[in-house]
Amino acid sequence: MHRRVSRQIDFENDTVVRVVAAAKQLFAEFGHENVSLRRLTECADVNVAAVNYHFGSKQGLTEAVFEQLAEEATTIRKTRLAAWAAMDIEPREKLEELISIFLEPYLGEGRDVEGRLLSRFFLQHRLKPTDGTNQIIETFHNPIALDFVQALSELRPRLNRDELIWRYIFMVNTVILTCAEDTSFKRITVLSGGEVTKTGRFERRTELLKFLVSAFWD
Amino acid sequence: MHRRVSRQIDFENDTVVRVVAAAKQLFAEFGHENVSLRRLTECADVNVAAVNYHFGSKQGLTEAVFEQLAEEATTIRKTRLAAWAAMDIEPREKLEELISIFLEPYLGEGRDVEGRLLSRFFLQHRLKPTDGTNQIIETFHNPIALDFVQALSELRPRLNRDELIWRYIFMVNTVILTCAEDTSFKRITVLSGGEVTKTGRFERRTELLKFLVSAFWD
């Protein structure tokens, strides 16, 4: 089932590359709905019509970007999951490792832009699903989601499958909202009276990991 | 500090009432960014100009709606928190009760529209904060957030304050995204192979509660 979701696009073409690069940056920062084609093409130093020419429509561009991203994420996870299955360590540590793998595409080293973009894509899909986003989810994300649920059920046999699916969804929700924005972390500083000031990728990853391990450990 | 955030609005006026009612329904279902004033006023059976006349702008309307909602949520929680403090039950049960109070404005009985609306408001604030939303957060939500963190720190003295603030934020993120949309719950049915079909308010509340209690129990 490796059928391509989107139309054929010449990713060798300079214009296409620059458009995609600009789209990643801008979509990640502002959300794809808040970026007009004019602003995007200006930022990419490309004519306005280029997007419609190469991608058919703005929708076509966003789906191309998000599909590329989904593919990356799947690759990262599949690779690490294979190694994970062979690990012979104590259960709690293995759970932590598993969740760490889940977090990787969002909070891994050097995935600042891509991580935010990926979570924004999910957020958009959640709030306004389209045929395009549905297809990306089904093709790339559902299979690996089942892999995770399966792995979890082997680690935590006490929790039945329904329960694990629920919790998996909650985990996804926690992570994608946490990675899609910065606002709530400014709030951490406020709520702590200015004590907590380090709220970057590394701290988020650490704290999120503790939170989620607890949530599954029971 | 009971200063009103928004301008004075005649909530006795029929037109105002109908506009607010329509806004609640439509904003909850589609998100306030996806509802045009024309559609809204048509639904409320009111002239297009009514919104600008009574609320100053579309932004004014949304802030009025959200402020009203925030006030409700605060009242609900303050009342139940007072009763909670006096409860003499075992810690884990008390934790469960505390989180249940947190969930109340989102998933309480008869809060389907309001719960979704409230979570959508937060979501909007997270993705695109404005002066208006900041003020609502500061006035209504920050104080009670501190109450929750304080209550949590009494229940779980092992976790230090920073840690609790982080986890509180994660809880908020989980809940608001879980309550803001339906899409992820259709996905539960898909992932479970059609086994799990009941994903309504009651089930969400039950499962979310278990998840969050685990996450804080450690």
Added chain:
DNA sequence: TCATGTTTCCATCATTCGTTTGATTTGAGT
């Protein structure tokens, strides 16, 4: 050099949106 297909560019279109204008209606006070 020429022919052909591809890519880029400019100008413009149609639509949608929030907002404003200015005339008209409503209703309470005298």
Added chain:
DNA sequence: ACTCAAATCAAACGAATGATGGAAACATGA
């Protein structure tokens, strides 16, 4: 009945957006 301010209405404005059509520029191979 008259006044006047508040409320409502139809109509239109200006800005922004995604999308196009067709001319121009470019590249490629004969």
